[in-house]
Amino acid sequence: MPVRPIVLSDNPLLRRKSRRVRRVTPALQQLIDDMVETMRAANGIGLAAIQIGVPERVIIVEVPEENEDENQEHPRPRTLHAVINPELARKSREIEDGIEGCLSIPGWIGEVPRHRAVTVKGLDPQGRAVRIKAEGLLARALQHEIDHCDGILFIDHIKDPEKIWRVVEGEEEAAEAARLV
Secondary structure (H helix, E strand, C coil): CCCCCCCCCCCHHHHCCCECCCCCCHHHHHHHHHHHHHHHHCCCCEEEHHHHCCCECEEEEEECCCCCCCCCCCCCCCEEEEEEEEEEEEECCCEEEEEEECCCCCCEEEEEEEECEEEEEEECCCCCEEEEEEEHHHHHHHHHHHHHHCCCCHHHHCCCHHHEEECCCCCHHHHHHHHHC
């Protein structure tokens, strides 16, 4: 499972809509495995296939539990969600601002409005129908990755230039935490 290069924001590929996956194959499972390795190597919480140069509607998200203490000695395992052909089936009316970064836009974070809760439908890696009901960070991450499938970057949601910040590359998480305090 190789770590693949991440496509950066100056590449026009990120602005393309990804195509639907027609068949679940062993090659698709290899893509998902590579995405997981790439995301984890980059210390991310989500990745879309387009971010590693594959214009197919495949996303992965792995976020800590809402009540997980990152400083605890033995953190609980995170749940990995891999979704093929993801779609927002339902979204809450409530919108929340939250700080986001992106592996394709290193060194920048911004305050982005997103639906507080969503239901995402699609297929799991075995080709079975799946529905994920999510709130908080998981909902935000799912929306962020589905946007990638549609050629949308988090910076497209930011209308006020005061709501995007340059940070030391690789320290986006620390900067996000500092802004939330």
